[in-house]
Amino acid sequence: MIEILTSDALxxxxxxxxxxxxxxxxxxxxxxxxxxxxxxLSEAVAINRARVAAAMDVPPNHLQTVHQVHSADVVTLTEPLTDRPRADAMVTATPGLALGILTADCQPVLFADPQAGVIGAAHAGWRGVKDGVLEATLAAMEALGADRARTTAVIGPCISQAAYEVGPEFLESFLDDDPDHARFFAGGTGDRAMFDLPAFGLARLRAAGIGHAEWTRHCTYADEERFFSYRRTTHRGEADYGRLISVIRL
Structure with missing residues (x-):
């Protein structure tokens, strides 16, 4: 049985x-x-994606995803694409298109301005958030008629601070951008620090003037039964890992 987490805010x-x-x-x-x-197996992935499309009540080719590259690039969709452009966010005002984001620790962020009939979805790892993918998604939604002050964004299951250990160079790169970024880090073992990715995402969204932003508070690393996790796979030395999907449609 497929399990789907939702947010009242959307x-x-x-x-x-x-x-x-x-x-x-x-x-x-x-x-x-x-x-x-x-x-x-490509056949298994196709079956899985078809099940997701059915759950979202769209044909399989209307479940759209992009070739994610940890960028701040956004694609505006008006019809189903046959290829997957290199980008990390999508927006649309076209009913019947389902925007899907793949993650395995990074943040899946779903956006909506129901009054304007505009939605968005972003893949937001630390690099994408740092480079402005969330702000770029809001700007692309506004180009379709959305109002960011009326827009809601929900961050789905992602890695939590308790599981996200980083090195000193990572911390320094954030402090070089803004010393106030220290608030997203807690002390770890030795010279390590613990990074709060969802707090960073929420802060960027709120600073951009979004109407409402929240996190579902599910940690991908901690809950193996429900979520795939790139970092958990890496720690175990496994060869590969699955990708979760998060979807929104008009």
């Missing part, structure tokens, strides 16, 4: 942060792996 729009439950994949990809870039 109601009444159809959306969901899908967990790994209910898929056709097996082995280290056990469950609903929706990543075509993984080494999972």
């Amino acid at each position: 109601a009444p729009l159809s959306h969901g942060f899908f967990t790994r439950k209910g898929g056709a994949s097996s082995g280290i990809f056990q469950g609903l792996n929706c990543g075509p870039g993984s080494s999972d």
Whole structure:
């Protein structure tokens, strides 16, 4: 059975942060792996994505994803694409298009201005947030008629601060940008620090003037039964990892 997490803040729009439950994949990809870039069987990934499309009540080719590259690039969709452009966010005002973001610790962020009939979805890892992918998504939504003061953004399951250990160079790069970024770090072991990715994402959204922003408070690293995690896979020395999908549609 597929499991879909939702947020009241995005109601009444159809959306969901899908967990790994209910898929056709097996082995280290056990469950609903929706990543075509993984080494999972392509047939299993296709089945999984078709199940997600059905849950969102759209044809499989209307479930749109991009080739994510940790950028701040946004694609505006008016019709289904046959390829996956290199970008990390999508926006649309076209009913029937479902915007899907793939993650395995990074933040999936779903955006909506229901009054304007404009939605967005962003893949927001630390690099993308630092480079402005969230602000770029809001700007692209505004180009379609949205109002950021009326827009809601919900950050889905991602890695939490308790599991996100980083080195001194990582911390220094953030402090070089803004000394106030120290508030997103806590002390770790030795010279390590613990980074609060969702807090950083929420702060950027609120500073950009968004109407409402929240995090579902699910940690991908901590809950193996429900979520894939790149970092957990890395710590175990596994060969690959599954990708979760988060989707919104008009």
